[in-house]
Amino acid sequence: MKRTVLLIAAIAILLSGCRAEVRVLLDVTENGSGTLAAEVGINNQLRDLLDQLAGDGEAIISRLDLGLEGESSTRLEDAMTIYTTQVEFDDEDAIEEAAADNFTFFNLEMTDDGTALEATLDVAGELDLTQFPVTPSAIDPATFEAHIIVSLPGEVVDHNAETIATDGSLSWAIPLDGELYMFAETEYPKSGFPWWLVGLLGLSAALALGVWLAAVRREKKGSAARRPAPEPPVVDGPEPETAPGIKSPPRQHSPFFDFDD
Numbered sequence: 001m002k003r004t005v006l007l008i009a010a011i012a013i014l015l016s017g018c019r020a021e022v023r024v025l026l027d028v029t030e031n032g033s034g035t036l037a038a039e040v041g042i043n044n045q046l047r048d049l050l051d052q053l054a055g056d057g058e059a060i061i062s063r064l065d066l067g068l069e070g071e072s073s074t075r076l077e078d079a080m081t082i083y084t085t086q087v088e089f090d091d092e093d094a095i096e097e098a099a100a101d102n103f104t105f106f107n108l109e110m111t112d113d114g115t116a117l118e119a120t121l122d123v124a125g126e127l128d129l130t131q132f133p134v135t136p137s138a139i140d141p142a143t144f145e146a147h148i149i150v151s152l153p154g155e156v157v158d159h160n161a162e163t164i165a166t167d168g169s170l171s172w173a174i175p176l177d178g179e180l181y182m183f184a185e186t187e188y189p190k191s192g193f194p195w196w197l198v199g200l201l202g203l204s205a206a207l208a209l210g211v212w213l214a215a216v217r218r219e220k221k222g223s224a225a226r227r228p229a230p231e232p233p234v235v236d237g238p239e240p241e242t243a244p245g246i247k248s249p250p251r252q253h254s255p256f257f258d259f260d261d
Contacts, residue, residue, distance in 0.1 A: 008040055009144045009176065018046035021080070022146040022174070024102055028095070030153035030188070032110055036098045037086040038068050043079050068098065104179070114187040115152045122179040139176070146174035154186030 012020035021041040028034040042050075070087035087098045092108045099106040099119075106119040150161075151169040160183055161170035172182050 008042075009139065009146070012042075012046060012144045018049065019043040019080075019142065020046060020144050024148045024174075026095070026099075026149070027151045028092070028108070028110075028115065028153060032091040033089060034095070035086055035088050036068065036095060036102075037070075037084055038102065039082055039084045041077065041080040041082045044081070047081055068101070112188075114154045114157070114185060116183075116185050117150065117152060118183045120179055120181050121148070121174060123174065123176050135177075146176070148172045148174060148180075148182065150182075150184060152184060152186045154188045157185050157187050159184040 008020045008022055012018045019042070021039070023037075023039040023041070025037045025039065026034070027036075068085045068087050070085050072083070072085050075082050075084070089095045089098055092110050095108055096106055102121070104120045104122045107117070109116045149169055149171045151167070156164060156168055156170065159170055160181070161172050163171045165171070170184050172180060174180055
């Protein structure tokens with residue numbers, strides 16, 4: 001992969017009006033699975049020149065060592081033809097093996113709280129730049145660019161990337177004359193159970209029950225105050241004796257009992 005970066009850069013620089021891109025893309029999901037891909041993109045003019053010089057420019061580009069052994073594909077993107085080799089992995093341990101030929105050092109750690117990535121890439125330290133046709137620092141970005149683009153699960157809380165996209169993906173430019181050190185940390189969103197809401201609902205239910213019980217007690221007391229007390233029954237008996245000249249009160253009969261004489 002490192003030699004491929006320099007080779008593509010040299011071709012784009014030496015052939016006037018051409019443009020090339022190299023991208024390493026890492027996409028990791030929360031369960032540790034994901035993909036690692038290496039891409040080489042050339043514009044139509046560079047592809048046509050390669051066809052004229054070598055007979056089949058696409059065959060040359062597709063056979064370049066991208067440092068990965070995976071599924072290859074080709075697509076058109078605006079005025080560029082993109083050649084891709086992609087590897088899928090099931091956990092964070094598998095990615096380290098897949099990334100061995102693309103990074104000098106690579107470490108990915110995933111916990112219950114988030115993800116941490118640390119890696120280095122040293123193109124200049126492993127290749128002889130004296131054979132490179134131009135000084136790497138003088139390369140025009142309009143002619144050649146090389147980037148590492150990483151997407152990690154969670155919210156990015158710390159990084160040293162050059163740019164971060166709206167989707168949270170991080171991008172580093174690959175230097176051709178020095179070492180690239182990259183790191184990034186993310187945190188997963190907290191989703192704790194809202195116990196305060198349960199307490200609030202319980203308090204509301206208790207207050208409603210208290211109001212209802214108080215209303216029931218008031219209604220019972222009001223009904224008892226409005227109901228007249230029953231009169232005791234009068235039992236029939238012999239006429240009461242009265243003094244001479246005083247009329248005795250009329251006899252009252254009980255509505256409940258009837259005694260026979």
